[in-house]
Amino acid sequence: DAGVIQSPRHEVTEMGQEVTLRCKPISGHDYLFWYRQTMMRGLELLIYFNNNVPIDDSGMPEDRFSAKMPNASFSTLKIQPSEPRDSAVYFCASSRLVRFGHHGYTFGSGTRLTVV
Amino acid sequence: QQQVKQSPQSLIVQKGGISIINCAYENTAFDYFPWYQQFPGKGPALLIAIRPDVSEKKEGRFTISFNKSAKQFSLHIMDSQPGDSATYFCAAGYASSNTGKLIFGQGTTLQVKP
Numbered sequence: 001d002a003g004v005i006q007s008p009r010h011e012v013t014e015m016g017q018e019v020t021l022r023c024k025p026i027s028g029h030d031y032l033f034w035y036r037q038t039m040m041r042g043l044e045l046l047i048y049f050n051n052n053v054p055i056d057d058s059g060m061p062e063d064r065f066s067a068k069m070p071n072a073s074f075s076t077l078k079i080q081p082s083e084p085r086d087s088a089v090y091f092c093a094s095s096r097l098v099r100f101g102h103h104g105y106t107f108g109s110g111t112r113l114t115v116v
Numbered sequence: 117q118q119q120v121k122q123s124p125q126s127l128i129v130q131k132g133g134i135s136i137i138n139c140a141y142e143n144t145a146f147d148y149f150p151w152y153q154q155f156p157g158k159g160p161a162l163l164i165a166i167r168p169d170v171s172e173k174k175e176g177r178f179t180i181s182f183n184k185s186a187k188q189f190s191l192h193i194m195d196s197q198p199g200d201s202a203t204y205f206c207a208a209g210y211a212s213s214n215t216g217k218l219i220f221g222q223g224t225t226l227q228v229k230p
Contacts, residue, residue, distance in 0.1 A: 031216040033216075033218075042220060042221065042223050043160070043205060043220040043223070045217065045220075048216060048217060050216060055216075091160075097216075105152075105162065105218065106161075106162075107160050107161065109158055109159050110158075110159055
């Protein structure tokens, strides 16, 4: 299994531009999570999906952020317009329901976003 | 109530020593407590996890101790090695309700000196 695949690995963009981050979860996983990691705030859950349906988007910082999961093998996180304070590493993770409901997340390698 | 507080922020240990990282939570509805290990440039990876019906779980050199009454849990790394140098995150979730959501601590950067 190739694991959770994120693209791009690095993104540098100018303030005001649209940024789209992509994620391919592990086949058979029915949960997908988007996290943001910064030194100040650690790992923050932005949004998660179950069976392609958004379940909790309370962590999405503001309307500039949106996420979609059109099918079980693909998700996007979009920031429009981007701002310097959005600079962070964005992780996608997937998991599946297992015995006793344990969720062993598998994280991708992340996208390092820099907004200048 | 959703927060998980982790300490220390950073830790330096000599090779062969014991590394201890602590976490505390408020929400008694949490019933799943994993630890994740993250190396530079990589995503976090599941290291070990515990449920509140046991007080300790050991896997190799890694042990989770859980104190339900104090709402605290900790990771102990015995015989710490330079290869253990990484960032460690504790987390808390709701296994029984199947929400899938994990709340992470702030992370601890561990450096093991040779």
